[in-house]
Amino acid sequence: MNNEKSNNPISIRSRQMIIQSLLKIMEEKPYQKISIKEITDAAGLVRKTFYRNFLSKEEVLYEYIGELMQEADKEFEALESLTPYSMSYQYFKFWYEHVHFLKLIHKNDLFIILLNQLQDYAPTVFVKFKADLMNNFDDTFLTYYTEFHSAGIWHMLEKWIDSGTKETPEQLAKIYSDITLNNPHLKS
Structure with a gap:
């Protein structure tokens, strides 16, 4: 680029x-x-x-998504609590506000561009917002941790678009938090 x-x-x-x-x-x-x-x-x-x-046209989309990521970053900075729920809620709430764009890139088979940008962006998020939690882990672990979470939350976003955006950001954050904390939400 x-x-x-x-x-x-x-x-x-x-x-x-x-x-x-x-x-x-x-x-x-x-x-x-x-x-x-x-x-x-x-x-x-x-x-x-x-x-x-x-x-290229693709670079235009990368720049736009980069701008969106910077906007999301500002919202993350405003969080008082950095839990899997609060961070994923902020993430899904942000994309809920930009759902039209997500549907547009999904319709055009360009959703992978979002993953590519997320993988570039995620390490800075983890350094900024989880630095104190991540100090005890080596670089290899952190690399795979970041890739795992980036791809996982991206796939959740894509599934949400595929299924018609029925779930609320709160519901998605609960699911992500339960997965992350290995605390599955059981049926009552």
Whole structure:
């Protein structure tokens, strides 16, 4: 991906216009059939501006998901309690607020992009929010721990979208917390 993004206000605005244009076009047309020209035309920009900011359509989605992850990070920072329930509740509540985007990428078989971003993002979450709990473990354990939880919570999110988003963020957090704490929620 193009790691050196300009912080120039014009460049930032162009990137936002490109992101919003791609998302809007994806509402009507499959992602695979969308051209760069369509995106730039919808954004009122030239192709050169697209390639000055992005290498591909996929990179546009990565940047948007990265922005969402930064937004989620701020919400995690506001948590008073860092339990499996509170953290997963915050996670599912956040994605509930962005469920339209999740459905859009799922419909276009792009849900894996979210996992890729989550795997990049998760280690920083564990360092920031679980640092005191994780001090006694070696790097190998922490690597696999992060991968396991990233994939697990991502699969839960995907299953939630597949099943029509019937469960509330509270219900999903309870399930995740019970799994994490090895405390299955039994039928009454």
